Amino acid sequence: RSKFSILSSPSSPHKTALFATMGPIARAKKAMDPKDYERVVSAKMKQEGLTRQQAEDEYNAFLEQPSFYYSLDKKEEYYKSLGYKxxxxxxxxxxxxxxxxxxxxxxxxxxxxxxxxxxxxxxxxxxxxxxxxxxxxxxxxxxxxxxxxxxxx
Known part of the structure; x- marks a missing residue:
């Protein structure tokens, strides 16, 4: 459901990192209201102890999906992390x-x-x-x- 691509990290060509591609809604939000976008990303970093990239990925995923589907994805991730199918x-x-x-x-x-x-x-x-x-x-x-x-x- 989420758009992910594996890219080589420019600093270390042997390691790979998982980065979410930014969709059109997230790009528009960042371009039209960069202060609010930055505020939300910073708050996510503080509240959840995420890196900047992780916080941006989380917020972009939330912006790209209606909140109902976003929460379903989160629940499914949670249950899969507990070992359920x-x-x-x-x-x-x-x-x-x-x-x-x-x-x-x-x-x-x-x-x-x-x-x-x-x-x-x-x-x-x-x-x-x-x-x-x-x-x-x-x-x-x-x-x-x-x-x-x-x-x-």
Whole structure:
């Protein structure tokens, strides 16, 4: 999800470092309001004990992603650092420690089912809309979106 590239460090050609590429939103924020950008980066460095590069990478990632997705990425990183396969396994595993494993499993099952229903509903609506438009056009092309070139049916 994040944009990362491995670059050689100019000071030591044998070592590699992981640097995030700055996206358009982060570049615009830095160019339009450099004082605020610097303030936030400095605050992150102090609060979280990060290097300047790490603080900039964190802030740029936050700017590039809506906060909901940013927090999901952070949760997934957290659970993976604990040894879980993904965020869902992490949530279940941590809930098991608290004795709420079955409850969380049921919530995740309901979440997946509801989202699957929503996805299929949207696909059906898109297909039905396309089929309706296709049939309307082939029944009477002259009354459908006037101005489009017509062909003999």
């Amino acid at each position: 993904d965020i869902f396994d992490g949530m279940i595993g941590e809930a098991e420690k608290e004795g709420r494993g079955d409850e969380v499993r049921e919530q995740l099952k309901k979440f997946r089912r509801d989202n699957q229903i929503k996805a299929y509903t949207i696909l059906v609506l898109v297909f039905a809309t396309f089929a309706y438009g296709y049939n309307q056009y082939h029944e009477d092309p002259s009354s459908f979106l006037t101005g489009l070139p017509m062909h003999d049916v």
